[in-house]
Amino acid sequence: MNPAASREDVHPFVIIARAAADARRVWTHRGGPIALVLDEVTGRVLSITPASELPREFLRSDVPLNVLSDFVLLPGLVNAHTHLDLTDVGPRPHDPSRGFMPWIDMVRRERPTEATDIAAAVRRGVSLCRAGGTAAVGDIAGAPRAVPSVVPFDTLAAAPLASVSYLEFFAIGNGLQRGIDGITGAVLSAVERQSAHSVSARLGLQPHAPNTVSLSGYRHALDLAAAPRKMPLCTHLAESPEEREFIAHARGPQRELLEALGLWNDAIAGEVGRGLTPIEHLAPILATARSQWTPFTAVHCNDVSDTDLDILSGTGTRVVYCPRSSDYFGAPERLGPHRYREMLARGIPVALGTDSIINLPAVAADPEFGSISVLDEMRHLYLRDGTDAATLFAMGTVNGACALDAPPGDFQLSPGSTPLSIIAIDVSESREGPDGALRSEDPRSWVLDTLSGTVNVWTRKNAV
Ligand SMILES: [Zn+2]
Known part of the structure; x- marks a missing residue:
């Protein structure tokens, strides 16, 4: 040249x-x-x-x-975990002493279910992300009434933001086959549209959490995400004491919810209640993801034992920590301080997420000063933990790129x-x-x- x-x-x-x-x-x-x-x-x-x-x-x-x-x-920053389709629910107060379940009920009741409402919420969320200096998001496309939705993916494809739209699904117990059929149909339809969309919007897959997706549901996600589709995989993991109680002992409010929804059956009873932590429970899935084409991204990981740390590092799992969300749900009081610095010291890439606007302070929705941004998560950790600036910049940029399987050079x-x-x-x-x-x-x-x-x-x- x-x-x-x-x-x-x-x-x-x-x-x-x-x-x-x-x-x-x-x-x-x-x-x-x-x-x-x-x-x-x-x-x-x-x-x-x-x-x-x-x-x-x-x-x-x-x-x-x-x-x-x-x-x-x-x-520009990477928000590796958010739920933009919940933007119009807005910030809501929460009392952690009442547990996780009343909050879940509120979201199920108030989340938008019509396509036009979902698209409007995502667009408003995109504006708030941009206002906070966000260049890329890992956005969870929620499944209203347990039906996976490609509306957020279509909306993000037209947005001035790089994104992975993780199609969320539930598949457990009596709802296992229905969940698998639903997500398979949604992936096939979304993949068809992908060729028409800009390359800045990509498709990912999010089995919701170990208390709503059985191990065979996770295995189905691995099959769908494999080559030639190569979809990034993400899941909520080790978030709450209720999740641990369900996985380890097959009891508590998560089981009661499945029973109330008519989903509980003997197949679930055969998988949980073996004394495992949620991360131990999912370890074979995390290992297969890594050997298949890309490691899983595990969101939250508030509840992590020493053995769990070994599993996360041994399976190359990426972690997304949502500091203000964890505090909002009382995780430090209920589960102890988050171990993100130990994870980083072991080479586990820890990215940052905001989670949904519901758990952010009221100012997040302010038309003039509001934002959905990991800059505020970085500031929170800087002030609360004294974490050094260089570490926080990595968590809010290149570690987020790693969580989304995006090129790190886009964020340098x-x-x-x-x-x-x-x-x-x-x-x-x-x-x-x-x-x-x-x-x-x-x-x-x-x-x-x-x-x-x-x-x-x-x-x-x-x-x-
Ligand atoms: Zn989430």
């Missing part, structure tokens, strides 16, 4: 900022500004340097310059990478760089969106 010709093909665009950071490096210069140079056409990062060392080739009057000196730049600010988007966080009230972005309570984030072919600075006012 002729280097002179390739230089003429790029259209540099310079952003001066306080600092920039990604999972690999914090770009800062003794408090002085840094210069990030993007190709205006492709969004590729051409250079990051201290502003005083900006390469001469970019110091030309025809190179646009955007000064954001009170801002810290981060790559390194020279040569092409991030899907870049967020700029206002730290004008702080003297700090990247740590200030986590200490800030300012919900506003500005996004430099490189998806649309040019670098557009936009705010929530023109959010889609």
Whole structure:
């Protein structure tokens, strides 16, 4: 390739900022500004340097310059677990001492069931995700009245956001065959549409949880997700004491719910009640997923023993931790502190998720200041646990990419990478760089969106 010709093909665009950071490096210069140079056409990062060392080739009057000196730049974030079809239910208070079941009843009662309502909720959720600097989501397409839905997938395919739409299903006891038939039909219909959709929206599969999907239901999910479809797999796992009671002892409110729904039968009785933890119960499934084409993504993992940690690392399972959701449901009080730092130390990729808007604070739905964003999860862990900024940036970007089987380079600010988007966080009230972005309570984030072919600075006012 002729280097002179390739230089003429790029259209540099310079952003001066306080600092920039990604999972690999914090770009800062003794408090002085840094210069990030993007190709205006492709969004590729051409250079990051201290502003005083900006390469001469970019110091030309025809190179646009955007000064954001009170801002810290981060790559667009990955929310690895959310339920955008529940956005219109809105944030709701919850009393963990009443247990998980009244909450489940409320969601079953209030979730949208008509296609137009589901699509509207997902679109509103997309806006709130974008407002919080999100570039990609792992979104659970819920199954209203236990029927899998491809409406969120179709809606996300038209959204300015990369996504995996995990089709959720239930399949247990007397509902096993009905659940398997339903998800098989939904996958076949969604795969047909996939060729018409943009590549930024992909299909995944989510057997709901070990208390609503039997092991044969999980095995069916492995078959559906295998080559040639190669669908990412995700499940709720080890979330609550009720789940542990059901799996270990075949009793408690989860069993009562199955009985009330007429689903409980001897086949379930033969699978649970063997004293196993939920992760031990699912271990053979997690191992098969890894050997088949890709490891499972396990969401929550609030309830994890030492043996469970061995299983998660031995099966290459990715974990998504939803800190504010876990706190909302009282997991730290009921199950002890989340072990995400031990998981990371063992090489288990731990990503972040928001879970649904129902468990977020009321401000999340505010039309002006609301957002559904893992930036707030990162801030929560920074303030609660003192977790270092570099670890949190990795959890909110490249670890999320791993959970969604997406390219990590889409969520990096390194020279040569092409991030899907870049967020700029206002730290004008702080003297700090990247740590200030986590200490800030300012919900506003500005996004430099490189998806649309040019670098557009936009705010929530023109959010889609
Ligand atoms: Zn969830």
